[in-house]
Amino acid sequence: MRIAVIGIGGVGGSFGGKLAFRYGATSEHEVVFIARGEHLKAIKGKGMTLITPSGESLVRPSLATDNPAEAGVFDLVLFAVKSYGLEEAARIIIDNIKDDTVIIPLLNGVDITERLRGTLPRGICLHGTVYVSAFIEAPGVIRQVSPASRLIFGPDGGSIERFRPIDALFQEAGIISELTPSSQIALWTKFIFICPAAGVTSLLQKPFGKVMDDPEARDLLTGLIGEVEQIARAKGIKLPGDIVPATLAKVRQFPYETKTSMQLDYEKGRETEIDIFTGYIVRTGRELGIKTPLHERVYKTLTAAASA
Numbered sequence: 001m002r003i004a005v006i007g008i009g010g011v012g013g014s015f016g017g018k019l020a021f022r023y024g025a026t027s028e029h030e031v032v033f034i035a036r037g038e039h040l041k042a043i044k045g046k047g048m049t050l051i052t053p054s055g056e057s058l059v060r061p062s063l064a065t066d067n068p069a070e071a072g073v074f075d076l077v078l079f080a081v082k083s084y085g086l087e088e089a090a091r092i093i094i095d096n097i098k099d100d101t102v103i104i105p106l107l108n109g110v111d112i113t114e115r116l117r118g119t120l121p122r123g124i125c126l127h128g129t130v131y132v133s134a135f136i137e138a139p140g141v142i143r144q145v146s147p148a149s150r151l152i153f154g155p156d157g158g159s160i161e162r163f164r165p166i167d168a169l170f171q172e173a174g175i176i177s178e179l180t181p182s183s184q185i186a187l188w189t190k191f192i193f194i195c196p197a198a199g200v201t202s203l204l205q206k207p208f209g210k211v212m213d214d215p216e217a218r219d220l221l222t223g224l225i226g227e228v229e230q231i232a233r234a235k236g237i238k239l240p241g242d243i244v245p246a247t248l249a250k251v252r253q254f255p256y257e258t259k260t261s262m263q264l265d266y267e268k269g270r271e272t273e274i275d276i277f278t279g280y281i282v283r284t285g286r287e288l289g290i291k292t293p294l295h296e297r298v299y300k301t302l303t304a305a306a307s308a
Contacts, residue, residue, distance in 0.1 A: 042140025
């Protein structure tokens with residue numbers, strides 16, 4: 001199987017690194033990294049170092065390049081770029097995709113698969129949800145902070161049998177994976193946590209612990225979660241009945257000083273993924289005729305601050 005990982009940041013580096021470490025020295029599969037800049041230069045020169053809580057590995061993909069034209073046709077593609085670069089990344093690999101190429105996005109957001117299907121004329125686009133905390137520590141070095149990397153993936157419904165070899169491929173590489181026909185439930189279960197959390201921490205510039213300690217901030221978070229639940233149920237997503245308190249409990253489980261990646265991007269003046277989080281809920285609420293005043297407030301305030 002020929003596997004491409006598009007975007008070798010924290011997520012792509014963690015999942016792609018495990019695949020390349022397991023299969024890079026074999027003829028069983030080929031693993032291609034699509035990267036750029038100093039990170040790519042370092043990987044091409046000395047390989048990629050993947051540091052996890054269980055140890056350190058030197059990873060050498062079959063090919064590392066910023067030019068997909070030299071990489072050939074892929075059987076499996078993992079997208080791990082930022083959401084604002086998704087369509088551009090998809091367009092540059094159109095010629096590498098065949099009708100039965102399986103495509104799994106590793107991004108946050110609940111409309112990523114839909115966007116890929118709208119950009120790629122071929123291929124089978126599944127849903128993907130990942131749980132991992134990792135980042136680029138230096139060019140050619142990925143540090144995974146979380147003990148494990150977990151991937152939940154699958155189609156919109158129906159049979160999952162044709163994708164079992166991919167599930168086996170992930171698990172043999174040490175990735176905790178779950179192939180499911182209910183992939184959208186997994187996607188929205190993560191989204192109902194990460195979207196409100198990203199919004200409230202960025203707006204208030206407070207970590208999780210301070211948000212939960214502040215009654216007004218906690219009420220805002222609870223309201224944001226409730227608005228996402230309304231949208232999800234209107235779209236036919238069968239979330240558990242206790243999803244709101246369960247999501248608040250999840251926030252409490254994180255270390256007190258935890259910040260969301262969107263909050264960190266705002267603090268550093270970088271481009272953010274607000275459009276796949278708060279912006280998505282605002283747009284979808286308008287389309288469905290569902291009021292989302294809290295998301296409207298957060299979106300208006302943060303976008304105004306970013307453009308100031």
